[in-house]
Amino acid sequence: MVFDPIQNPPDSLLSIPLSEAEDTQNPLLYRPQKTESKEKKGHTHGHLGATTCQDGHVHMHPGVTSTPIETEEGHIHYLTGNTTFDDGHIHQYEAYTSIPIPMPGGYHTHYVEIRTTMDDGHTHVIKGFTEPSTS
Numbered sequence: 001m002v003f004d005p006i007q008n009p010p011d012s013l014l015s016i017p018l019s020e021a022e023d024t025q026n027p028l029l030y031r032p033q034k035t036e037s038k039e040k041k042g043h044t045h046g047h048l049g050a051t052t053c054q055d056g057h058v059h060m061h062p063g064v065t066s067t068p069i070e071t072e073e074g075h076i077h078y079l080t081g082n083t084t085f086d087d088g089h090i091h092q093y094e095a096y097t098s099i100p101i102p103m104p105g106g107y108h109t110h111y112v113e114i115r116t117t118m119d120d121g122h123t124h125v126i127k128g129f130t131e132p133s134t135s
């Protein structure tokens with residue numbers, strides 16, 4: 001029989017009493033509440049893909065942008081993170097996206113071009129478009 005955690009969840013997942021599941025002191029069960037501050041409202045964009053190839057390897061850069069930052073030309077997003085660990089090291093990156101690039105169906109994307117930090121004697125470039133989102 002194939003183990004399917006959706007159809008047949010293990011008993012341990014079903015046996016958490018509701019009162020314990022609501023225990024905000026338990027770090028394994030705590031779910032942060034949504035903040036209502038103005039800066040935190042709005043959409044985000046996922047980003048993923050590979051860096052340019054340097055020294056015979058690439059890194060992946062999965063992540064999510066910040067919520068919108070308004071500018072006179074349109075909104076932008078901030079993104080920062082670590083690449084995946086490849087060839088014995090990681091790199092860090094930090095940048096702002098372009099302003100929105102309209103797409104069909106009310107979606108838009110943003111262009112990003114980042115040079116990573118220098119690690120193991122080299123840098124990589126991350127270049128491409130964020131995942132589409134509606135505003």
Ligand SMILES: [Fe+2]
Binds near residue numbers: 057087090091120124
């Ligand atoms: Fe590298």
Ligand SMILES: [Fe+2]
Binds near residue numbers: 043045068076077100
């Ligand atoms: Fe956006």
